[in-house]
Amino acid sequence: MSFRNFAIGLTVSFGLAWFSVVVLPFFKLRELSPVSFEEGVDPKSGIYFPKTTGRVVDGARVYAENGCYQCHTQVARPTYAGNDLKRDGFAGLKADPDRGDTRRESNPFDYVGLDFAQIGVTRNGPDLINLGRRLRATYGDEADEHLYRHLYDPRLDPAVASWSNCPSMKFLFEKKEIQGQVSDAALDVAVEDGFQIVPGPAAKALVSYLLSLQHDDVVPSSMNYAPVVPGNDG
Amino acid sequence: MATLENDQDTILRASIDRSLRHPVMFFFTSGAAWLAVAILLGIISSAKVHSPGFLDSCPWMTYGRVTAAHQTALVYGWGCQAAFGMAIWLMARLSRQTCRNAGVILTAGHVWNLALSLGVIGILAGAGTGMPWMEMPSFAWMPMLLSYIAIVVGSMVQFKVRPEGHTYISQWYLMAALIWFPWFFGSAHLLVHGFSGSPLGAAGVNAWFRSAMLLMLFAPVGIAMAYYLVPKVLGRPVYNYSLSLIGFWSLAIIAPWAGMQKLTGVPIPNFLPYLGAFAAILFAVPAAMAGINLLKTATTDLATVNESPTLRFTVWGLIFLLIFGLASVLLNLPSVMRITQFTISGYGYDVLGVYGFFSFIAFGAIYFIVPRITRREWLSRRLIKSHFFLSLYAVFGIALVAIFGGLMQGVGQETFTSAWEDAADRVVPYAVMTTVSWCFLLVSNFFFFVHLTLMWLRLGRRSSHPTLLVEPHHHDPHGPEGDIDNAGPAVH
Amino acid sequence: MVEPDFSAYPMQDPHKPDLDDSLNVTESHDRLVREAAAVAREKRVNDGGREPVSLWLFAASAVILIAAGLALGKAGNFFDYDEYVQPGYMRDNLNEGGDEGPPPVDALKGYMAKGEKVYGKCIGCHGPDGKGGGAYPSLAGSQWVLGETDRLAMIILNGLQGPTSTGKTYGVMPAQGIGMSPTDLASVMTYIRNAFGNTKGDVVTVAMATEGIKISEGRAKAGQPLTKEELDADHAKDLPGDPLDPAAKVDPVTLNPVEEGK
Numbered sequence: 004m005s006f007r008n009f010a011i012g013l014t015v016s017f018g019l020a021w022f023s024v025v026v027l028p029f030f031k032l033r034e035l036s037p038v039s040f041e042e043g044v045d046p047k048s049g050i051y052f053p054k055t056t057g058r059v060v061d062g063a064r065v066y067a068e069n070g071c072y073q074c075h076t077q078v079a080r081p082t083y084a085g086n087d088l089k090r091d092g093f094a095g096l097k098a099d100p101d102r103g104d105t106r107r108e109s110n111p112f113d114y115v116g117l118d119f120a121q122i123g124v125t126r127n128g129p130d131l132i133n134l135g136r137r138l139r140a141t142y143g144d145e146a147d148e149h150l151y152r153h154l155y156d157p158r159l160d161p162a163v164a165s166w167s168n169c170p171s172m173k174f175l176f177e178k179k180e181i182q183g184q185v186s187d188a189a190l191d192v193a194v195e196d197g198f199q200i201v202p203g204p205a206a207k208a209l210v211s212y213l214l215s216l217q218h219d220d221v222v223p224s225s226m227n228y229a230p231v232v233p234g235n236d237g
Numbered sequence: 238m239a240t241l242e243n244d245q246d247t248i249l250r251a252s253i254d255r256s257l258r259h260p261v262m263f264f265f266t267s268g269a270a271w272l273a274v275a276i277l278l279g280i281i282s283s284a285k286v287h288s289p290g291f292l293d294s295c296p297w298m299t300y301g302r303v304t305a306a307h308q309t310a311l312v313y314g315w316g317c318q319a320a321f322g323m324a325i326w327l328m329a330r331l332s333r334q335t336c337r338n339a340g341v342i343l344t345a346g347h348v349w350n351l352a353l354s355l356g357v358i359g360i361l362a363g364a365g366t367g368m369p370w371m372e373m374p375s376f377a378w379m380p381m382l383l384s385y386i387a388i389v390v391g392s393m394v395q396f397k398v399r400p401e402g403h404t405y406i407s408q409w410y411l412m413a414a415l416i417w418f419p420w421f422f423g424s425a426h427l428l429v430h431g432f433s434g435s436p437l438g439a440a441g442v443n444a445w446f447r448s449a450m451l452l453m454l455f456a457p458v459g460i461a462m463a464y465y466l467v468p469k470v471l472g473r474p475v476y477n478y479s480l481s482l483i484g485f486w487s488l489a490i491i492a493p494w495a496g497m498q499k500l501t502g503v504p505i506p507n508f509l510p511y512l513g514a515f516a517a518i519l520f521a522v523p524a525a526m527a528g529i530n531l532l533k534t535a536t537t538d539l540a541t542v543n544e545s546p547t548l549r550f551t552v553w554g555l556i557f558l559l560i561f562g563l564a565s566v567l568l569n570l571p572s573v574m575r576i577t578q579f580t581i582s583g584y585g586y587d588v589l590g591v592y593g594f595f596s597f598i599a600f601g602a603i604y605f606i607v608p609r610i611t612r613r614e615w616l617s618r619r620l621i622k623s624h625f626f627l628s629l630y631a632v633f634g635i636a637l638v639a640i641f642g643g644l645m646q647g648v649g650q651e652t653f654t655s656a657w658e659d660a661a662d663r664v665v666p667y668a669v670m671t672t673v674s675w676c677f678l679l680v681s682n683f684f685f686f687v688h689l690t691l692m693w694l695r696l697g698r699r700s701s702h703p704t705l706l707v708e709p710h711h712h713d714p715h716g717p718e719g720d721i722d723n724a725g726p727a728v729h
Numbered sequence: 730m731v732e733p734d735f736s737a738y739p740m741q742d743p744h745k746p747d748l749d750d751s752l753n754v755t756e757s758h759d760r761l762v763r764e765a766a767a768v769a770r771e772k773r774v775n776d777g778g779r780e781p782v783s784l785w786l787f788a789a790s791a792v793i794l795i796a797a798g799l800a801l802g803k804a805g806n807f808f809d810y811d812e813y814v815q816p817g818y819m820r821d822n823l824n825e826g827g828d829e830g831p832p833p834v835d836a837l838k839g840y841m842a843k844g845e846k847v848y849g850k851c852i853g854c855h856g857p858d859g860k861g862g863g864a865y866p867s868l869a870g871s872q873w874v875l876g877e878t879d880r881l882a883m884i885i886l887n888g889l890q891g892p893t894s895t896g897k898t899y900g901v902m903p904a905q906g907i908g909m910s911p912t913d914l915a916s917v918m919t920y921i922r923n924a925f926g927n928t929k930g931d932v933v934t935v936a937m938a939t940e941g942i943k944i945s946e947g948r949a950k951a952g953q954p955l956t957k958e959e960l961d962a963d964h965a966k967d968l969p970g971d972p973l974d975p976a977a978k979v980d981p982v983t984l985n986p987v988e989e990g991k
Contacts, residue, residue: 004409004482006397013413013489017420020493023808024513025445028506029428029438031810046910067367070301076579080502081814082821083803085575087502089823090653097823101846103982106823111437111504111813119429119443120436122503124369126579126650127286127664129657157289166658168289168665174296228820244758246773251765331774406776465774472772476780498800504813511804518797522790529786534778566796571803608767701766 035111040223051223055116055215062212063117065205069172076123077132077216079109081228092137093130095219099140105219110226113218128169136217150210151176151190151202159192175206249333250609256335257326258610260342260388264322265603266693267350269686271314272596274357276682278307280675286668297361305372306360308587312370312450313353313381316591319599320458321346321388324411326606327465328392331408332399338391345387352380368429368443370450378426382419389415406481410461413489414454421449437505441497448496448513451587452520455595457488459554460527462602466551467531470605471541476533484526491519498569501578514569524562528555544705546621547605553629554597561589564640573644576651581664581671582643589636592678597628600685607689613697615704620684622706627681634674642667833987836932837923837975840984844920847913850905851921859925866893869925873960878933880964881918882941885909888954901954906945912984914938930975935984937970944968 037050066072079087079094088106091097095106109132114120123130138146153160155176157169176190181199189199202210282304284291292298329336336342356373359365365372396412425446429439468475475481497505497513535542535552542548564586568577577583604621608614615621642664649660691697698704762769805816834842855861859868868874872894873881886906892898906914915938922929945951950959978987 004404006404009409009412012486013416016490017417017493021420021424024494024497024509025424025442026428028509028810029432029435029442032438032441032505033432033435046908046913048908064367068302068363068365069299070305070365070367070372072367072369073301073304078503080575081818082823083575083815083818084502085578086651086653088820090657101982103980104823108814108820109504113504114436117436118433118439119366119368120440120503121367122440122500123579124583125581127581127661163658166661168286168661170285170289170300171293172299173294174299228814228818230819230822243769244761247761247765247769247771250768250771251761254765254768403777405774464776468776469772469774474775474778476778477782478777478779480782480786481776506810507812507815508804508807508809511800511802512807514800515797515804518793518800521793525786525789525793529783533780566793569800570796571800574800609765612765612767614767701762703767703770 032111035115038112038223038225041225045221045224047221051112051226053112053115053220058208058211059215060116061208062210062215063121065175065209066121066212067119072121072123074123074125074127074169075129075131076126077109077121077130078123079107079130079132079218081108087130092140093133095133096136096140102221105136107219107222108228109218110222128167131213131216132218134216135214136219138214139217146214147210148191150213151206152192154206154209155190155192155200172206175203175209176200177203250330253329253333253335254326254606254609256337256339257329260336260339260346261322261326261606261610262693263343263346264318264325265607266689267346268315268318268322268599269682269689271310271318271353272682273679273686275307275311275315276675276679278303278310280672280679282307283668283672283675287665287672296363302361302363302365305365305369306357308370309353309357309360309372311591313373314357316450316455316595318346318349319596319603320414320454321385322606323462323599323602324415324458325388325392326610327407327462328395328411331405331411331465332392332395334395334398336391336395342388342391345384348384349381349388352377352384368439370447371426371429371443375430378422378430382423382426385419385422405465406475406478406485407461407464409485410457410464413485414457414461417449417453417457421446421453425449437503440503441500441505441509444499445496445513447499447587448517449492451590452488452492452495455591456492456524459558459595459598460484460488462598463527463531463551463555463558466547466598466601466605467534467555470545470548471534471538473534473537476530480526480530484523484530487526488520488523491516491523495520498574499578499583501571501574511571514571514574517569518566521562521566524558524565528559528562531555532559544707546615546625546704546706547601549625549706550597550601550604553625554594554601557589557593557597557632561586561594564589568640576647577643578647579650580643580646581639581667582647585636585639585641585643588639589632592628593632593636597632600624600628603689607692608697608703611692611695611697613692613695614700614702615688616691616696616698617688618704618706620688621704624681624685624688627677627684631674631677631681634677635671638667638670638674642670832981833978834981835975836973836977836979836984836986837919837930839979839981840916840919840932841923842916842981843912843984844916844918845924847917848920848924851917854902859921864899866895866897866899868921869927874921875927875929877964877966878918878937878968879941879944879966880960881922882914882933882938882968883945883948883955883960883964885914885918886942886945887948887952889956890954891956893957904952904954906942909942911935911938911942914941916984932973932975933968934970934973937968940970941968 037052039050040047042048082088088094088108094108095104097104097106099105113132138150142149149160153163154172156171156173157167158164160167163169177200178194178198179201181197185199186201188201190201192200194200281292281298282300285300285303289300325336325342356377359374360372364374366374392411393415396408425442428442464475464481494516495513497509498517501510501514503510532552532555535548542552567573568582568586604615645667646660646663649655649663652659803815806812854865855868856865861867873884884902886904886909888904889902912935915933915935918933918938921927922933973986979985980987
């Protein structure tokens, strides 16, 4: 084998794969063409393009910096790739009072606005792509209070205390002296007299981000893979 | 036999070793130090999986950061530096050229260390990027890439001016790794840090990059080193030359396509993850070819394999290569993938590749190379044996336990009628076993560090005989042992 | 006797020769062994073996290739960057192995519950009590609300201008049909016919509402608000469709009829 043949062989074998599997998809996924709802078929009209707010991007950064992706994923896989959709709460709600079964697969628009889709590495903890939805369905207006307490110390969260190995993120919170009245934002956790625990700015951003994780909205029919049920007319 | 040709070879080899002694010793000792750091961080991280209260008051030690720092130190601190040390030494030896820019390489190595240290501190301080195996803040990758180029450019020149005649198989593997690494490392980091607005695209590039580190850096360098050590120490030819070439080209064709299988079910173009799984499964073919080629060579003289520390580690590294190939097949079958995709199996697979396969071969190489560049022999048979056995148990305890545990965890996850608590509880026993195994690894590598440090301080044995893993009163293949004196003048 | 050529090894300092340059081969060899013992005993490395390769290796490679093919088979169309799921993918039934969802309810109650929610956008003009508060027409006791369903559907979908059933003119009612599904239309019609004191007692079914949307789109002046003249001329009839027993059971979410015993 001469060096010339080696170099050609290596360049072609690597370059072909690098271009078609790395470079091209990266740039194609950068320009998502918006999908429209079809008149008469879909209950909604217009273009399907959810947006994210600036606060959410800050929260996503706190999520990345503290390595939450090591134990939590954010994707609802189609049924040929896993049972995510069948588990109530992961991909949507099984019995939403308004819309019934809202569960759906993740689509590319669920990650718009972030620089890195936190798909995740393992599921030591539950999937989070619909965390906001799940929490609001269970706790209503107290969802953020519940989430703050969970982040402060998961062992204080009655829903998971007996089994959760999620780390305590106490460093995202601040211990402040109570001045006059206890603050509205104070957590309902044990703390020495005269002090209260309030969320720091990172905790607020993180909770804002986590509660925004709700991706079970109605999608255009071209992205709707639900089996057709007779009598269902949208 | 005192033939002139042998002596000329000896003189050449000795001058090559002498020219490289500073950079190679630096990479091995610095790599070993990073391995110590990685193991300590690995113990802390693994403990937190089953005991979250451990060290929970320190934000720098929160699980997410510590795990990222552990993997970074293991891969870029130990793995990459061991690879650099092996690659520059091996390329110089096989190209029969001394090293002419040892000072540049040494400086570049220190730059790598500096960038890496700042990167790891950045991760622990909470400035990580959140991308697995690419968590170092964005300032780190460019200095590391530049220092890499400074480290390997000399080797590429040596290859270019190598003597006419046969190019050894290891040289092809090394050249491939030396060309691949900057290409995939540079482009992956450039895409991810330089272009925003493609969240799923960046996730895809990251997944491909992780596979590229295993299959296009550690695999070829490890295999190259094994192709040198086994025939060298045994004095026998490699089993079959054509098999070597087929193995090399099958790796070159298959490896660049793997990686996307980590994103099965994610809303990216559907063919990407399955093409990745196809390539990841096919990786078992070049792994089997290299592994079996060399293991067949080793079976021609098992007595030497048993006695030589180099060969014991190298042969076990090749066995782990075969197991790694088998794991590649099993974990990437679609029916298994849906169960193990988001479990600790992925971690076990990575450790099998980085520690079981690559690190064992690196230890074999270190046990071979260090006596040659320090002109001393290893001090203690027992230290080497302890290092070997404890590492062996630990790799089984981490890699195979995690792969199996991930299967159990995945079954719990897929059973959607039970609460999540069931899936979460299933991980705990495997996590405990992993923590214990990391502790084994700390002890085993403690022996290694001590031994390596003593060699670095030129306190090794002055002997004409290597330190073999045999009892002293057994038949010594080298004849009666003589004492040597390297400190005296060579010419009177 | 040949002297080794050291010019190729510039790292060597000639004043402190690292290795021997003696003319005596045996002496220099001994020196080499003494000083670079490990290197001296090395053998030449050889990768040129020609042992026969076992067929088992190729058999194993074939098995691996077949296994890899299992994965590749799921890839669908290669290099189709626009297809994000497997071609022809249809979700599995998500409810097997678990329970069936919310229990069925009486048809009239189910339709009215949904209709009440849809009515939320009508409250602004027609009021929470349906009486309009003087500035807008009252739905309570209205002849058009309680009358033929085709006419009522047209008004809701297209809006109205000019006088109402009472002869009074209130301005223009804007069309509500954009994005309104047949389920929404059927439920809000059922609701207003059975609330605010109205007690029509029947259900406008989803099938009827679908027909109504078709009729509305087929109008000569489709998209424009109707007038009393057009309503009296073209739409003084009920929507076609089978009636639904108000006490039959339906799924509260989809309003699909549910078989008894489920």
